[in-house]
Every structure is written in C-alpha cells, then in structure tokens.
Amino acid sequence: MSNNYALVGLILVPLVGSAVTFSVPKAQATLAKGLALFFSLVTLIYVVILGFAFDTGPHAKNFQFNCSWRWIRSFGAHVAFGVDGIALVLVLMAVILVPAVILASWNSFDTRRDAEEGGSKPRNVSVYLGLILLLEFFMIGVFTATDVFLFYVFFEAMLVPMYFIIGSFGGPRRQYAAMKFFLYSLAGGLLMLASVIGLYVTSGRSSFAFSDLVGSVPDGTTQKLLFLGFFIAFAIKAPLVPFHTWLPDAGAEAPAGGAALLVGVLDKVGTFGFLRYCLPLFPGASRYFAPTILILSVIGILYAAFLAIGQRDMKRLVAYTSVAHFGFIGIGIFAFTTQGGSGAVLYMVNHGLSTGALFLVVGLLIARGKSRLVSDYGGTAKVTPILGGLFLITGLSALALPGMSTFVSEFLVLVGTFTRHKGLAVLATTGIILAALYVLILYQRTMQGTVLEKVKKFKDVNVRETLAVAPLLVLIVFLGVYPKPVLDIINPAIKTTLGYVHQNDPAPKIAPVAGGAR
C-alpha cells in the first residue's frame, strides 16, 4: 500500500502553528493572534480541499488518504492515518470551530476590561492560542488515527492542553474544574487502556492497526469486558448520564472559546469512539449492551433537559443542554439503523457548530456583563440588537427549529430510532419540547423584559465578533436546508459500520389492505 501524505501534512499544520505561536513573546500579542488565525485558516482550507477530493462514489473505499508506518514494533503500533466519511465531517467541524474560537477570544486575555469575568487578570495570549492549536493537532489526530494504539495516545494526550486551557484561563473555580475534568477523563482512559491491552492480547494479531483488529475478538464474556473498558471511557468523554457530572463544571469554568472546543469537539470523540471502535471491534457486545445504553441515553435527554431549565448560570445551562443532546446521539448510534446512524453523525457535526456558537455568544454576553448568572441580565436585545439576534438564532438552532441543520439530524435520529424502538423514540421526542423551554426561557430572561441599569452600558458586537459567530450560523442554516453534501459523505461509512454489527434496517411492515391488492 502506497502512503498518501495528505493527512500527515494536515496534522502538521496546527502542530507547527502551535510551536510558532508559543514562541511569540508575550509583548507581541497581536503577532501571536495573527499567526494563530493564519494557521487555523490554512488548516481549514486544507480540510475543505480534502473534502472535495474525498471520493463518495459507489465504488469508493471506506478509508481514504491512507498512510501507515511502523512506530513501536515491539507493540505492533503504527503511525497510521486515514479518514472515512464520519471522521472527515468531524475533522471539518473541528477545524471550522477553531478559527471562530480564535476570533471570538481575540481580546479576552488582554486587559481586565475585556476579560470574560470580573477580577480575572490579563494573561499571556500566545500561550492560550498555542494551546488551542496544539489541541487542534490532537483533535485532528484522534479522528484520523487508524491504529488503536495511536488513537489512544491522542485520546489521552488531548487532555493536557485542555487541562491547561481550563486551569490557566478559566473562571474562579478553574482549579477544581480542571482537576475534575482531567481525573474523570484519565480514569476512563486508563480503563480503556486495560481494554486496549486486552484487545491486543486476545486478538493475537500482534498489531494495533484497526483493519487487523476488526473481527479478531470472539464473541463472549471477554468481548463484553473489553467493550465495557472502551465504552466507559467514551461514555465519560461523551458524556452520557451517569458519567456526565464533570461537564457542567468544566464547561462553566473554561473560557468560552475553550468550552466551545471542549463541548463541540472533544466530547464528540466519545460518540465517535462508539461508532469507530465499539461497534466494529465488539459487535456482539454492542448488541448485548445496546438496550441499556439506549435507556441511559433517553434518561440523559430528559434528566439533563430538566436540569438545564433550572440552571441560573448560563454556561452551566449550555453544558447541560449538551448532555441532553448527547443522549440523542447515543440513541441514534445504538438504534442500529442507517437513518439513526447518519442522523447521529450529522447531529455531532451540527451540535459542534451550534453549541460551539452558543458558547461563543454566551461568552460575548458574559464579557460585557462580567457575570455568568442569568439574573444579571435583562432586556439586553434592546441595547445590543445584533448580539440579541445572534443569540436568538443560535438558541433556535440549539432547540432544533425546522430550517436549522439541527432539526434535520434530530429528525433522522428519531425516525431511525422509531423503526426499532417505538417507546424510546416517543419519550425522546418530549426532549424537543423541553429544549424549547430551556432555550426560550434563557432568551426571554436575558434578552427581553425591562432593561437593567448595567445592561444599558453594553456595547453591541463589533465586526470581529460577528465574523466569529456568523459563519457558523450561516452553515447551520445552509445544512438545515440542504444537508445532502454532508449526508453523502456520511452514509457509506455508516452502512459499513452497521455492517460490522450485522444489523439491517428493519423491513417496513405493510399492513394487508382489506380486500387485497388489485
């Protein structure tokens, strides 16, 4: 197999960018920002070109742009990259978010006045941007790795930049949140490491290459145990109820840009892991545990939505909405239907864009009011109409209004689930109503009503801030009207994935028409 260097080049761009940005001295903040933005845009353009080069024809291979080199021979580990449709759209989503985050947090750490929350001191922005680019490197790596060992390495190493983003640049309780985030993820990761080792030993293939490992674990107790190791790690990352308790803290304390990447991209690694690793490697166990996971997902949808309604802290609220949304992705994946699967992947993309945008908009609001509490705002839309508009559109995309891309994916997930599990689909649908409740209540309390005294001094968003958020919203609306390009990329990969678990879509039952057919 000849090696295709496209993905190696891709992964190097943010890595080089990170090193360059780190090395910029503190005094030249503008240079650091410019460089970081430049590298993130180069990465974005690079991925868009790859997207066009990606073959979606009927005879296309599942994994494309493959390359593989031996890395640690004694362990059978490779440096191997390749993307299928699922990985490609997630990488695309990640690299779209990064420049938006960089733009949105342009001045966040320069002066006390620009900081998101009161009292936080100016911080070294080149370190922050360097960490963001380093995180981008790991994010691309984790989605494109086609070797389980390499995936694990990226999966764990990714924690480190995020840990420092939360811990160094976050809110008042950042130490606690960073620690909680790291320990939860690490504990899950180490359980997964036990399974990774077990997978290697059980398979007896002396290789960690994904293609070598598929179908290598015989069905039975061992497979179930190995599945659980991977599953718990991904469930913590995703996060599925009851493994979600770290997310509200981490999401609330992280700076808005960091939170957007944390919830938008990092958490997708969990759901991506279900599709890429749990299903193909442990098909029997996946089928065995599917009912439990479906029920947990539905509980997550409802429970997190109720909690979101009750939150007073805006960032915590957004974090809880994400937990609810991950429930939808969970049922989409484990319903084992093509609509459900495609819907889940599209959901991951949309959720990344919409929640990413929501965190950024909330961040813009917080930077003006220096408070995360809903009660500190009121009538803001009258003072800052553009910010109000952005807030409304992102909010509507979060509640999956028809016409927004989130609606398409939520609909696909529910339809896909309904064909197999009617009761669960019906229960999950009530989550949509709850979503309308928490978004609209948030909008009403912060944006409408009497204008508070301190809100009167707010400045409306400037061009830079609009530029950070608007492209995401345009994309959400575009995909809401015309999701076909993305679905075309996703669908073949989903079919292949479901093929591993030997699940076909249930055949539609046609009730016999009285009198018979003519």
Place this chain on the structure above:
Amino acid sequence: MNALVLAGPYDKIVGPSLAYHALLPIFLVLGAALLGVLAEAFVPQELRFPVQFGIAAAGIIAAFCDIVALRGAKVLTAGGAIAVDGVGLFVQGSILILAFLSLLLVAERSVDVVSPIVARASVVPGSPRDAALATSERVQTEVFPLLSFAVGGMLVFSVSNNLLLMFVALEVLSLPLYLMAGLARRRRLLSQEAAVKYFLLGAFASAFFLYGLALLYGYANSVDLGSIRAASQNSGSSDVLLYAGFGLLLVGLLFKAGIAPFHSWTPDVYQGSPTSVTAFMASCTKVAAFGAILRVIYVGFEPTKWDWRPILWAVAITSMVVGAVLGLTQTDVKRILAYSSIAHAGFILVGVNALSADGLSGTMFYLLTYGFSTIAAFGIVTLVRSGDGEATHLSQWSGLAKKSPVVATVFTILLMSMAGIPLTAGFVGKFYVFRAGYHDAGALVVIALVASAITAFFYLRVVVLMFFADPPADGPTVAIPGWSTTVAITAATFATVLLGIVPQLVLDWASSAATLVR
C-alpha cells in the same frame, strides 16, 4: 600447574576461575572507589573536589563502556556465583547511567553554599557548631567514594547468582547509603534521623534475608540459585523450608526495593537525605533491587511459581494502593515522590510477576524510564529554595510557573510521565509491563490502572499549584543550577520524552537482553 599440585595437600582448595573480562565493570567502579579513598587522604584540599568527581565519573563511564562492549555475553563465572547475562548487563548498564546522572546532581556546587553535602555529619544537630556548618565553606568529598562503593555493590547485587554473594553485595551497597543519607547540609536532624532509620530498618531487613538464606541452604544444601531451582523440582525435603526461606529472602529484597508493606522507611529517608542522594537511592537502588528480585525469582523459583505468585500479586496490589492512597495526603514534595515510588514499585511488580520474556524486558525498560524521571524530578526539587534550604512544602510551590516557567514545565513533563500520560516514557513503560502482566492476571492490570488514576491525582495537585495558583508573597526562589545539575536534569528529561516518542531502539535492547543464564 604441576608445581602447585606438588606444593602440598593444602592446595586441594583451588580458587574458582574468574572470567575477568566479564567482571571488569565491577572492578572499575570499585577500583575508582578505592582510588577515591586514597585521593581523600593525599590530594590537597582545594583540588579534592574536582579530583574526586573526576575519579568517580571516570570509573562509572569506563564501566559503562565496558558493559557496552560486553553486550550479548552469557558468562557464568566465579564457580557459578556470578552470572553476567543479558538481564545482568542491562540492569548494570541502567544502574551506571542513572548513577552517573545522580553523580552530577551530587557534584552540584552553585545552588547551596559550595555544596549541598555537609562537611561534618557527626556534629550534634542544633549546636552552635552545627549552625556554623550550614554556611561553612568547608567541603568534604567522601561522598564520591561512598557513591562509587554503593554503585559497585549494586553492580554485584544484580549479577549474583549465589545468595551468599548477593547478601555481601547487599551490605556493600547499603552501608554507604546509610552514611550518605545523613549528609544533608540543611535540616541536619531530619537527615540524621533518616540515616539512623534507614540503618536500623535496613539491618533488620538484612537479617531477614540472611535467615531466609539459611533456611534455603537447609532445603537445597546450596546457596546457588540454580541448585535451589533443581532441588525444588525433585523435592525430597520439606517444602516448609523452601517457602519459609523464600518468604524471608523476599522480605529483605522487597525492603530494598521499597515495596509496601516493607516501605515504611521510604518517605522518611527520602525526605531527610540530601536530595541528590535521594535521587541516587530512588533510582539506582530500586533498579539494583529489582535486578536481584528478577534473578532470584526467574532463576531460583520459577518452577514453583504457582505456589507463591498469588502472594506477590497481593504484595503488588498492596504497594500500589498504599503508595497511591497515602500519597494523596502528603504535603511535602519529596514525600509525594517517595509515595509515588512505592506505587511505581507495585506497577513494576506486575511486570516481574508475569514470569515471561516480556515481563523481564518490560520490567527492565520500566526501571530505566522510572529512573530517568525520578532523577530529573529530584533534581528540580533541589532548585526550589527558600532561605533555609530547599522549599519542599507543597504550599511553597504554588505559582512556581510564574517565577520560572521552564522549571515548572519540566517538572510537569516528569509528573506526566510518572502518571503514565502518552508521549512520555512512563506511558510506554506502563504499557509494556501491563501487557506482560495481562496474560495471567488481567484483573491485576485493571487494579493497577485504577491505582495509576489515583496517583495521577496527586501529581496533578502539584501541577495545579504550580500553574494555576498565585505565588505566595514570601515564596521560594528558583536557584540557577550549576552545569552538572543542568546537564543531569536536561539529559534525564530529554530521555523521558524521547523514550515516550521513539522507544523502539531501547525496547529492542531490553527484549534482546531478556536472557538469564543459570
């Protein structure tokens, strides 16, 4: 030859033949130690420091070169008492590399007044003379020959195939260490307490070892590991002697390696000793002790493994849990590193207990990586100082990253390696031993991974303090190290990162060295 035979009946006792070429590394180091003693007596005061350092360094470097030349040797010499084989040479090589780095730390001259080693260890602590010593510019250089003697003992310890020789080597390596523990320039009382504690408990452990040795002699009629193995296979005598003897022998060995429940000396001694000496103890002694444990278990007791393995599993779990849990409550950096070493000893035992070629090479690789990160970590500890010496209390470390980003970053890398985060040597080592351990004891590996998650908590606590907390008003300063400390920390850190990213070369060495002669 004839002349010898004719000389009389007394010549019936013929000395065993010695393969001098295989023993040369030991002779070189012990020779350097003896030369050091002479130098101490005859070299003028002002020249002593460089001369002593030169002699010790030359001995270690020459011995290491000889070991490189000896690679692949399989020699059973001195009447079967010394086995120079793959494992022996790899362990000896590791000891010499780590001893050289420790020597560089010991030779530090610019951080404290002249040297961190006190000039007269016997002065009563708290007396006026003692107070004068803290700032006295007098230097005693006995520490260099003492270190050489200890290294010589370690070299013999790891190749002795005969329990009596092993006991002698144990004493040769221990006695200088007892003395060195009492040589700290600051906090004399703690240092003397450490020395006495180490001596008393060490003497107890030696007694246990000797008792076990006697029982085994009663069982097998020999102190050769090979003969004990043979006797256990065609057993005529009572197994009670075998297992009682083996158990007592292990107590002595586990004590030296600092494995719970024989660990109680570790925190006190690590804390009280001069930090450079602690680095030496924590790395080299541990490597040597595990070298001996490997040989005793693999050569002498492998046939009876199903009788004693569960006990070693229990010991491994105890050590991991004690190290991880008690480490959580520590507030002193040196004590944290001590408890971390106890937990690590448990992880290494997982590899030892695999009783396979993978177990051998995994253990040896782990020991090397652990040694590097430990030496560098203690090296960093020597740099953080307040008015009265090293500032080792955790609270004094808060905000260290603001004072010295480089030191804080390096220390973080080392802690990450100890926590087993990918892309560091610690991860590769953990992966290797856990993979070896997984074959026979999957559950043990899961426990080990849970324990590493707990240890990660206290490593992270240090990182949180260094990076996310504000420095105290009267906080410590970060000293500018002299060349030797700089070289030692840089080299060890570099090795830690390099072995995490491209470990294959050293893994090859370790796996080709996984041979024992008997």
